[in-house]
Amino acid sequence: MNIILNPKKSTWSNVLKRPTKTVENIEHTVNEIFNDVKRHKDSSVLKYTEMFDGVNLDHLLVSEEELNAASNHISEDLKRAIQTAKQNIETFHKAQKTEKIKVTTTTGVDCWQEKRPIQKVGLYIPGGTAPLFSTVLMLAVPAKIAGCKEIVLCSPPNKQGKIAHEILYTAQLCGVTKIVKVGGIQAIAGMTFGTESIPQVYKIFGPGNQYVTVAKQLATKFGVAIDMPAGPSELLVVADDSAKASYVASDLLSQAEHGSDSQVILISTSKALIEAVSIEVEKQIQALPRMEMAQKAIDNSNLIYVENDAIALEIINAYAPEHFIICTKNEAFYVDNVLNAGSVFIGNFTPESAGDYASGTNHTLPTNGYSRSYSGVNLDSFNKSITFQKISEEGILNIGKTIELMAEAEGLHAHKNAVTLRLNDLKK
Template identity: 70%
Template structure:
């Protein structure tokens, strides 16, 4: 662990630095595969599935009987846990629905804004050792609430051509339209262009390794939107002497086990707390099955003593963490003052795990300092705001002249004419 005591503000920027990721080499590979899938469709998808996932597939679509099969393999306990998580995620995201906003800005000029769903969305769920069925809930539930018509899920098959049953179960439960056994670059390319079997979508969501991350960036060059740019997961904990060091250590470790490049930071105004958390980490890490991964992330973690709360808050806003846990007597000070964070967890009994799974908030959040300029996934991520306006004859009389003057000043005579013609018609009535 790296330790810092009251680092001067000039050092904050380097303390906030994330590992630089150079994707230049990967980008060439990604673009080549995109081109091939754009022209050859399913054949190219099959080729790369064979190459990267080690399985030859004739069909990518998951069949109904596979979903029924998966349902049988899920324990009742897990089903109940998923049901609770689903219920909370549903409640929190349903509450984010916005009503039509209507304003008569000038008499006779009525403007309104309405949200309409993005009709076709693609959800990417990684495969591998940790089957992220929780991410299925986080993406499919708001997509369904928003009213997306086609919700397409892609996830890589294992060597036997299967997708983890928990992923299939969650996808079916949450109303995913179709599930495809396709992963990696080839999945993102298929969702971008569409193939004979996999539909083109308008926006792609979900986490992934560096290949998926770059593929999503490349997808935006082909008019597909993405949820947000991605980087390694992060947690910053602010803990004063009202915190419980064992709890803080467990939270830092839950972040550390995600990957060796996970970003783990503790900021405290108490050297005693920092020392105790450090001890607790050393104890707790011993029994973790993913100890080696966590160990590497912890080696790069930062323990930062900042005496003044004002400075701590300013540093946190500069760092802009994905996850922020606040265990402080003055939690209101931090809640009110936080400007840049993906999701904030408050108090000793609010671990990050709660938001990762079941409290109801979304766990697809901006990393890499992106909480300065991006929201985490929320209901609005699945819709667009459209504006409408209807102007009555007397409304146009009220604002027409202002429009004529402004259009003229911008040198756009036809814009002015569209008003003048109408005003003349009204004056001649």
């Protein structure tokens, strides 16, 4: 990792630069595949699956036999672990339910808001370098709680044309209604337009590589909503000499192993800690099965020394991390003042891995600085808020003149007339 001491503010944008490709490098490919899938549907999806995933499939849908067989290939210990995580995620997301909000704004004018589930949602589950069955929990559990009727899951097949048993088991456990063997841009395009095998959905959820992220953004041009732009994973840790170097290093590596385009950053007010973490990273990375991938991410990552907490916080809010770990004596300062972060982990015994799997919070979070304006996935992500209003005779008499004056001032006379007719009838 690169050690940077007291970077000047003018250099922060370079120091904090993510190792991502520009959209211009990707957009042409995404557009081309979208147009092809829109025209040729399943045949196009199958073509790109062979091209990118190296497998020639006869069909895209996961069969009942495959679903039933998946459970037999998973240990009872792992099943219990998945069920425990599911329970915690359910507990946290059920607590996010809100009741109908109803108010009388003026005598005779009642307004209220109610939540309704999005009927058809698509879940994208990465399965290339790692089968992320934990993401099934993070997306399918709140979708089910919200009451979504159709939950479509897309995940890339392996070279044998299969989806990981863990993904299939978890999807079945969480009530997914259809599972499709497709990944990448073609999966997002399939859910955007619909094909013979892939249902068209109203909103697409889930993380992915930079191609998937751009594909999701393109989907919005065709009337399909997305959860957020969620690309390569990232983590920022702020720590002082109260932190344990081995813990910090393990957290940095836990995100680095996601992919070569991931990024991890340590900001510290302790030079001694930075040196110790650097040594620990080099030691711990040797034991990782995904060492080569993690090393590429580490090469793009920084250990940054600053003189005080105020400077550290300013850099953190400028970076807007997906995951933010606080391991400092003055943790309250960061908790109370962080403005831009997807999810925050506090204290030496709160590893980011807990949020990835089983603490209950959602791990589908905004990356690439989008936590400045986006929230992570939550129960409301699967709902729409619909407003209602009912106005009585007394109510229209109370606010009618206000509406007439405002409509006339905007030059919208039909708007005014819709009120005037009613007021005239009531005055007879």
